[in-house]
Amino acid sequence: MSKIRMEDIHWIMDILQNIDAGLVVLDKEFKVHLWNNFMESHSGIGPQQALQASLFDLFPDLDADWLRGKTDPVFYLHTRAFTVWEQRPYMFRFKNPRPITGRSSVMYQNITILPIKNINQEVHHVCLIVYDVTDIAIAHNDLRKHGLSS
């Protein structure tokens, strides 16, 4: 791998913090190791509170058995896992990012779960990427209501 400059790391951290998608790194105990601005802004939970805490303590409504079922293959088979809004409208109950003109009270989410390999090619951590798909979901539901989509 090419040499990484300190400056690059600052850039990457800044981008990860400010990108318009949620990023959460979890270990096998579901303890939080990365919590970016998107997650902080929409949950109201700051990194001081989130880091090292169990995701299930932070979000008691989260279905633990379901999430374990989703992440097990990521930890053990090193494959990616996904959930889309049609199957489960959201994983984290966040407000619609446009709470005034948006036509739903919640944020619809698609989620990707990535395995993170360490130097020895082992996976002890996974990364959840939370995409806001509220506008897509609402537009799709409108079309369906008018019989224009299956």
Add this chain to the structure above:
Amino acid sequence: MPTKVLICDDSSLARNMLARSLPADWDIDIQFATNGKEGLAAIEAGHGDIVFLDLTMPELDGYGVLEYLHQRKSTPKVVVVSSDIQPDAQDKVLKLGALAFVKKPMNSDTALKLVKDLNLYTESTVQRQRPMVSVNQRDCYQEITNVAMGQAANQLARLLDAFIVLPIPKVDLINANDLRMTITETLGYSSYSAICQGFSGAGIAGEAIVFFNDMSFAELGTLLNYKDTHKENIQLEILMDIGSLLIGTCIQGIGNQIDIHFNQSQPVILGQHSKPDELLNPESMYWEKTLAIDIHYTIEHLSVDCNLLLLFTEDSIAKLNKKIDFLLE
């Protein structure tokens, strides 16, 4: 003899913060005025060795006060403390005889250096009690918005090389059913285009909407060096560029004052060339009340006209009030 200090500002929060920024051991007698007329009356009555003057005020604004004093034989020392920090605003007040221009909110280091530089500093043997100004919540929202919109106007003024006329922001609690009516009252029936953008941080969430009067595009386009400003896609470019600048600066400006980092979602076009109330669809709104702050921007000598509407969700209000309480401590 203590120095007679006059603080002239329409916002109780600003009067409070300014009084607290003055050196505690400065031997002074503070009086307050809530608009330019009251300010002049106090000066005429002999209370005004030094005047800390706001620019945007009802009845008579800061420029009006300076113009009046300019004609007068003996004038007090005037320091303008303003949220309108456009280069032209600074030039104007200095030409009218103000001795200094300070960006709001003034901090205590700036205040100390200023009164020493102006040769007004006399030490008192007793520490002054913090003056009590009763501050209401609406004033706080207004003042925080003032500072933020001043920063936004400054950016826009530099981008367009024009002078932005700053109004006093309007703060209201609005029911969803009344939102369209309020918008019609504010904007009338001309043709408008609008974009909106969500923001959230620390459990406080809301949406910012920028309404552009469609007649603004021709002159704005010229200022931004766009050709074919009658074309729909060029108007969208302008709407997006200027809209994002106003929203971004204003939201970050508010966030900086109450120590919140706001995340902004992608902007969405609400519609083009419609009556303002038709750009919103209240039947589909699921909320009941919103805290609305309306800022009406115009540009001097041009027919450019736009409104920035900040709408906070009802459950954000309690959290916002808590953040604002920190400013008063």
